[in-house]
Amino acid sequence: xxxxxxxxxxxxxxxxxxxxxxxxxxxxxxxxxxxxxxxxxxxxxxxxxxxxxxxxxxxxxxxxxxxxxxxxxxxxxxxxxxxxxxxxxxxxxxxxxxxxxxxxxxxxxxxxxxxxxxxxxxxxxxxxxxxxxxxxxxxxxxxxxxxxxxxxxxxxxxxxxxxxxxxxxxxxxxxxxxxxxxxxxxxxxxxxxxxxxxxxxxxxxxxxxxxxxxxxxxxxxxxxxxxxxxxxxxxxxxxxxxxxxxxxxxxxxxxxxxx
Numbered sequence: 167x168x169x170x171x172x173x174x175x176x177x178x179x180x181x182x183x184x185x186x187x188x189x190x191x192x193x194x195x196x197x198x199x200x201x202x203x204x205x206x207x208x209x210x211x212x213x214x215x216x217x218x219x220x221x222x223x224x225x226x227x228x229x230x231x232x233x234x235x236x237x238x239x240x241x242x243x244x245x246x247x248x249x250x251x252x253x254x255x256x257x258x259x260x261x262x263x264x265x266x267x268x269x270x271x272x273x274x275x276x277x278x279x280x281x282x283x284x285x286x287x288x289x290x291x292x293x294x295x296x297x298x299x300x301x302x303x304x305x306x307x308x309x310x311x312x313x314x315x316x317x318x319x320x321x322x323x324x325x326x327x328x329x330x331x332x333x334x335x336x337x338x339x340x341x342x343x344x345x346x347x348x349x350x351x352x353x354x355x356x357x358x359x360x361x362x363x364x365x366x367x368x369x370x371x372x373x374x375x376x377x378x379x380x381x382x383x384x385x386x387x388x389x390x391x392x393x394x395x396x397x398x399x400x401x402x403x404x405x406x407x408x409x410x411x412x413x414x415x416x417x418x419x420x421x422x423x424x425x
Contacts, residue, residue, distance in 0.1 A: 221335040222382040225358065227374040231284045231347070238380070239336055239356070242387030243344065249403070252280075255387040256339045263389050266402050270393045273402040281346055288371060289364040291325040291349050292316050301332075304358055305377040308332040312354055325363040329374075330355030335382070348372060 222240030229235060232247035242255040250266045254277070262280035265272040275283070293314035300311045314326030328348070334341065334356040345352040348360045348371055358374040396402055 220382055222380050222385045223335060224376075224378045224380045225374055226376040227358075227372065228370075229372045230288055230370065238385040239334060239340065239344075240382045240385050240387070241336065242340065244385060244387055253387055253389065254343060256337065256343075259339060259343065264399070264402060265389065265393060270390075271396050271402060272389050272393045273396055273399055277343070284347065285349075289362050289369065291362050293326055293350055295322070296351060296354060302329070304329060304331075304374055307358075307377045309358065310355060312350075314350060323363070326350055327361040327368060328354070328357055329359040330357050331377075335379070 222238055225237045225239060227235065232245060232252075235245055235247040237246070238244040241257070242253065245252045250264065250268075253263045253265065254261075260277050262275050262277055263272050264275065264280075291314070294317055295315045297313045297315070298310055299313055302309055302311055309329050309331055311329050312326075313324050314328065315322045316325040317323070326349070328350050330350075332355055336356070338352065341356050342352040345354075345357055348357050349362070350357055350360060357372060358377065360370075360372040361368040362371050363369075
């Protein structure tokens with residue numbers, strides 16, 4: 167997707183690209199290689215608590231993990247997708263809550279467990295160095311475009327092509343968690359578009375189509391009080407008896423007695 171500057175800007179602006187075009191990894195031109203800035207990025211500075219409490223971001227796009235999704239970013243992450251939503255709160259960094267809005271239940275996973283589970287099917291990469299390619303904007307937001315490299319058999323191989331916000335209304339803890347999900351360095355900023363190497367081609371992991379600033383007061387990173395906890399992912403979607411669900415809860419959900 168991001169093999170060239172033209173492909174990157176086009177994908178971000180349009181938001182939707184065909185699978186074949188997105189996964190293509192066209193070779194770099196010599197002129198592009200010269201334009202690459204050979205230096206490590208400066209670490210994004212954390213916003214002060216007073217700044218992060220005033221504004222948040224509303225982001226829309228597509229990802230390999232969630233499919234089409236919308237996300238609120240502030241003192242945590244609130245990601246809504248087709249089959250429910252996921253909440254992570256920076257004040258409870260070691261837990262992730264997965265919610266099913268249809269039957270109002272949620273499953274609580276560890277942050278480590280969720281990061282492993284949510285990347286199922288995605289390639290594993292280990293970025294050891296980055297190049298700053300260019301500065302650009304995504305939906306009016308200043309961003310940096312990077313190439314990420316991994317050492318393979320003594321050779322430097324490009325394994326990531328990603329875009330990060332230069333500034334986001336969140337502290338570094340939030341940036342670090344979201345960056346771990348996409349295996350890119352948190353010092354580069356908050357990731358909004360990511361392609362990763364899988365074999366001999368690049369696969370889209372994250373594509374952002376819209377970024378808006380919203381009041382932080384409109385965003386919640388807490389589980390709603392009327393949701394009930396279940397102890398396994400199967401119950402999250404199939405409402406089996408277990409965890410915080412009772413037989414009467416299930417009978418109410420299915421609107422008939424359980425036999």
